Structures are given as structure tokens and as C-alpha cells.
Amino acid sequence: MEWVNVILQGVLIGGLYAMFAAGLSLIFGVMRLVNIAHGDLIVLAAYVALMVTQTLGIDALSSLLLVTPIMAVIGYALQRGLLNRTLGDDLLPPLLVTFGLSIIIQNGLLELFTADSRKLQAGSIEIETFQLMQGVWVGALPLIQFVVAVAVIAALQALFYRTALGRAFRATSDDQAVAQLMGLDTRHVFAMAMALSLAIVAIAGVFLAVRANFDPAIGPARLIFGFEAVIIGGLGSMWGTLAGGIILGVSQAIGAQIDPGWQLLAGHLAFLAILAVRPQGLFPKVSG
Amino acid sequence: MSQIKIQVEHATRSSWIGVAIIAIALVVFVLAPFWGERQTLRLLAEIFTFVALASLWNLLAGYAGLVSVGQQAFVGLGGYLLFALAMLLDVHPIAAILIAGPVAAAVAIPVAALIFRLRGAYFAIGTWVVAEVFRLLASQISVLGGGSGISLPAAMVISMAPSRQLREFEIYWLALALTVAVLGAIVALLRSRHGLALTAIRDNEEAARSTGIDVTRIKFIVYVLTAFGTAMIGALIFLQKLRISPDTAFSVNDWTAFVIFITVIGGIGRIEGPIIGTIIFFMLRQTLADLGSLYLLMMGAVAIVVMLWAPKGLWGLIAERYGWQVLPLQRRLVLAPQAKETGRKP
């Protein structure tokens, strides 16, 4: 029974990892950009939520109503103002610019907020648990986060395949030049994709902040979790990303159960194993 | 009719000047313990190690097109190898530095086999994951201090040289020698046939592949060689620090962020770039005093600006404008002088 609980915990946190990954995956799908600052933007969202909750006195989950649009606007401006200039055939500029951005965000947050650990309060829901079945307990918050993660991914799928915006994303990703011939301003399309990515990042950031302590330095680890979830699940598949996140979460949980110091290592080893044995991921849709 | 012979010439007037300057500088540096204070020696040694690290990163990213944000894996590996060899196997620290190279290269081989399955930016993050794995493994090794790290025992330190001053000199000369060796090896590589292939890959990977160059194999070799050099530098760095911990050994900020910014600002894809970049970096650091995270922030911003508006870096701008090169790496085809003069008959 203990193992069932362990695996359940792993599945639930897998949902959070899948959310880390979804934003990353979306951007790569639409414009072949890998945002190395992605994890740091998740942390930025957490700090934005911190400021919102502190100034307005609302709880963390309600702050999402503000944090999400704020991050979306930041995403639009970031893409339009900076990252659009890095797109092209050369590999170096987007990589190095987003790496520089990562360093800037980390150190900027450090300057503004110091290295102190913070946490957001979500209220009483944090301690509620309920019993799924005999001997198996699950926390209300992790369950909510998982359900939201699944909902986000489902919403993304729906957006991509049933809306005009999603059509625009897919067309621009297929053929930028011809997309322009359709009347699509690709600068705007890319910026919308980044805005959407950071909206998801906002949700992920708030959930992260409620779940555990955060400080300016934890961004890169979140990037790595998101990246590992994408690679395990397979490029180009949103549901695959969910599966990847769950596998990562479960690996970490099993590792932690064996020895607390092994939690992260177990996840990385699971990732490396998949990379060795099935590099295209478990449910690939496109080739990178 | 005498045959027309063509040969490849590397040197230009600017490179003759450059080589001369380097030769003079070398003499000055070798003699530094005799004219410089302890602070100066430490600063110079730090500059040398950054030049070496940046040059190696430049070889990887600027020439082979492999952007790694995980070279700290090998810096830390070198450091831990030094401590492990010295403390657990009683190896002399200097010998340990030399052993760290080939051991790291051996480690790099399976690592490369794994992460070469990833492309582009995903490869970059993959290198980061590898560094993280190394860091986590290091914190599990309790005999080397686990998560909190360990200091080099006094006995080890004393075994290097009888007096502290001599030890400082020794480490300084080691840093200089290692840096010269790394740069020399890079120049030799670039002058060779493989270097020509690398330069082709740097300019246009697709085109290089179409001429029959085995791009993947060359990248693999460059990755392994870079690990070799980086680990040796890492070993030296931690010999100087006398203390190691997983967080310092595998620090992204110290061993990757600064290295990348140095190379970007100085000029990626040219051998002079990292040298210029390191000089700028240290000049800024000396004049601005250490502002900690603010300094890192500024460097990041400058690097972004440079990447967008002067992607070839400072040296790239200068070299393209004036056609200079400091080291004779260019290849120009010239007519060879005739082998035998036709004598004039009286």
C-alpha cells in the first residue's frame, strides 16, 4: 500500500511537470525555439504571485486571475521585443540569448527579493486530504493541480486543433513564408504563442509556489524537469508530454522512497535511460 | 615548362605582429613571480584559467557547433578527480591534474554517445542534465565530503612544495603552462586537416557534410578533447582553491555563464575571441568592483546585446573590418617559389 501512495504522489506531481513541459513544448512546436529561461520564468511567475498576494491580500489561487494575464503580456512583449530577433537558421542566437535571459532573471530576482526561501499560502486546502480507497490517501491540492494540468493540456489540444489561432500556429510552424501569404503576421503569431506559453507558466508558477518553497535559483531545475518530460514523452505530442511528466514524477518518487537523496538522480537516470533506449520518446509525433 | 606549384600560407603581417606580441607576453608572464605580487599572480592565474576554459568552449560551440551549457560537468569532474586521486590514492597533485584529462575523456565518451541523440538546444539542455547528474553523484560520495564538500589536507598541500610562496609560484606556472598547452593544442588542431574540416563545419554544417566530412565523428572527437582539457583546468582550479564541494565544482554561474559571456562578447568562432573577452571581463571586474549578482546581470545583458547586434563579437568586428588575425590560422593559396632557377647562359 505504501508503494501505491508513493506512485500516486509521483503521478500527481507528474501533472505539474507536464505543465512545466507544456509551455516549452508549445514554443518549440510553433517556432522551433527552446527557451532556456523557461524555468526562470516559472519562478518569476511565482514572485509575481507573491507580490500580488502581498499587496492585494488575496490568496494564491485567486491571484492566478491577475498573474496569468500579467505573464501573458510579459510573454508577448518578450517575444515581440527580443526573441523574434533571434529566430532564423542560426542555432546560436536563440540559445545564447535565452541563456543570458535566464541569468538576468535569476540575478534580477536575487537583487529584488534576496535568496530567502518563500512560499505562497493557499489556505486550508493545503492540508486537506481524502481517502481514495483503503489505505490510499491523496492531498486535495496535489489532486487539484493534477486535474488542472490535465485540463490545461486538453485545452491546448482543443486550441491547436479547433480554433483559428491554433490553425495559425500550425500553419506558421509548417511554412512561415506561406503563412504570411495568408495574411498572418508571423511576428504576432509567435508573440501570441509565447503569451500562451507564459500563461501556462503562470499557472505552473503559482502551483509551484503553493506546493513548495521557492527562491530565485530553482529555475534551471524546473527547466530540466520540463525538458525531461518532453523528451521522455516524445516531441510534438501534448499527451505524450503528460505521460513523460508522470513517468518522471513516478521515477523521482520511487527514488525518494529508496533514499531521499536519490530523488532527483532517479528522475535523471530514468530520462537518460529513455534517451539511450528510445531517443525519440515514447509517443513521438514529429522528429525534432 | 615548369609546373605551377601551389602552397598554403597561414601567416599574414598582422599574425606576425600577433605572434611577436604573444612571445613577448609569454616571457613577461613566465617571469611574473619575480616582478609580481601574490595578488597579481592569483589574478593572472585566474585570467589564464578563464582564457583556457573559454577557448575550449569556443572550440566546442564556435567551431563544432555544439553549444554546451554543461561544461561545468567536466570542471567539477576534474576537481573531484584531483581530490580523489590525491586523498584516496596518494597521487601527487600535479600528477593528478595530468591524469584527470584522460579519465575525463574516457567519461566523455559514453556521455557523448547518449547526448548526441539530442539536437540543437535540446542537446544544450542535455549537457546541463549531465552536469546535474555529476553534481548529484558527487554529493552522494561521502568519502569526498558528500553534499558539504571537503578541503585538501595540509599534508597534500605541503607535498607540493616546501614553502607557501613556492607553492603559489608552482600553481601559477602550472596555470600558465596548462593554458599555453590548451591554446597550443587548439591552434595545432585548427592548423591541421581536421581543423580545416572544423572551420568548414563552423561556416556551414550542411555544406561541410556534403563535401564528405564526417561531421558527427569530428563533433564527437572535439567533445571528448574539450572534456579532456576542461577537466585538467578544473583540477587546477580546485588545487588552487584547496577546497571542493558539489555546488562550487558544478556551478553553472562560475564555469558556464561567465565562460559563455566572455566568448560571446569577445567573439565566437575565432581563436582570439575568448582571449579578448577574458581581458574585457577582468578589466570590467577590476574597475567596477565585485557587485555580485548585479555584475552577472549586466554581463548577461551585454551578451544579449552583442549576440543580437554584433554576433561575431568584438574581435569579429575588428577582424572583419581590418582583416587582422593574431595567430597564423588563415589559409591562403599562393604560388610556390620556383624550385630551380633557370640559369642564364652567357
Added chain:
Amino acid sequence: MPDAPLLELRAVDAYYGDFQALFGVSLQIDAGQVVAVIGANGAGKSTLLKSIAGLMRPRRGNMLFDGAPIGAAPAFEVVARGIALVPEGRRLFPSLTVEENLKIGGQSGRPGPWTLSRVYDLFPVLAERRHLPAPALSGGQQQMAAIGRALMSNPRLLLCDEISLGLAPIIVRDIYARLPAIVAEGLSMIIVEQDIVQALNAAAHVYCLQEGRIALHGRARDLTRESITAAYFGV
């Protein structure tokens, strides 16, 4: 009252990097006209269309659409003004279905007679395959879809880049047979072709490009076989 030409190019030079592809090209097309641009491979026909459509910016010269300059306008603005390009090689979006490809053609939201059902009336075979992914269609069907997609933006000028490329003659004839229905609405067309016969049949006016220059132009029925061959091959 003389009508200003719908599209006018004056001494347009276009470059790919350092390579000059168009030299002082001048042409004009009036409303309701169908103009053919013929020429050998590499003559600059596609370059011409790309420049008009806004995918390339000419280095020298003027391009006026409805009297207003379009030389500096990016492609997505040019579409909004009423010029649509059927690109060489069809270039449907592989991730989209047939219907989605058509719908995205209407992205610019220009008002006009062309709707999804009108396009399906013109090309019934597309209606049968509307939910299939675009790559599942045959070459001829893809060409029809590409034309339909361009029509969805309700253009006033339709640019057709080598619509016969890679297609069997019977399919080409079928497609060209539907062009009059398109022109009947008042649409103007520039047809770029290597297939001279179809081009001369469909168009009233012909321009012949040879190595980036206009080597010949005139009314289709006035030009002789010999003069066309000479201009085409530059002999």
C-alpha cells in the same frame, strides 16, 4: 476616362543576396485582365511574383497596386490589399486538413464573393476530401486546393506560379478550364507558366522573361511562334 492600371511595375530590380534576378522589369495589368508571364527555368518568373506578393523586397524600382505603392509592404499586408499568390509547388500546410487550408486562406477577412461553399462549387473534389490532411491529396487536387485557398482571401489580383508543374496534361487542362469562372468575377490574374500553350490560351497579354529581363510582350494573338521562341530562349 482612362482607367489606371491595377498593377504597375516600373523598372524593378530584385536580388537574392548579391545575385540579381530581375533587371529593370516593367509591366502593367489592368483590372479584369489575364496576363501570362512565360520564360525558361531561372528566368525570374517566380522572383517576379514573389516580389509582387511581398515575399521579397525589390531593391530598385516601383510597384504600384491601385495607384498605391506596395514595394515595402510585407506579404501579410499585401494580401490584405487584395493580391493573393498561389505559390509554386502548391505549398499547402501539411499539418492542416483541406478545409483548414481553405479557411486559413480567408484569414485576412477581406469581403467578397469567395466563400468556402463557392470554392467547393468550383472544385467539388475538394468538398469530398475536406477533412483529409492536405498531403493525402493528389497533385492536381492539391493544386485546386492551393488555388481555392488563395481565392478565399477575395483578392482582386491572383498570382498563379506554375500551376501546371508536375501535373498530367489532362489535369492541367481541367484546372485551366475553371479559370474563366474565376475571371468572370472581375478578378485579374498573372499566370506564370513554362507551359506556353496553356498560358497563351488563357491570357490576353503575354510577357516573356529571359534571364531577368522582359524580352518580349504583347497581345497573345499578335505574337508569332518564332518571336516567342526567340524571346524565350534568347536566341
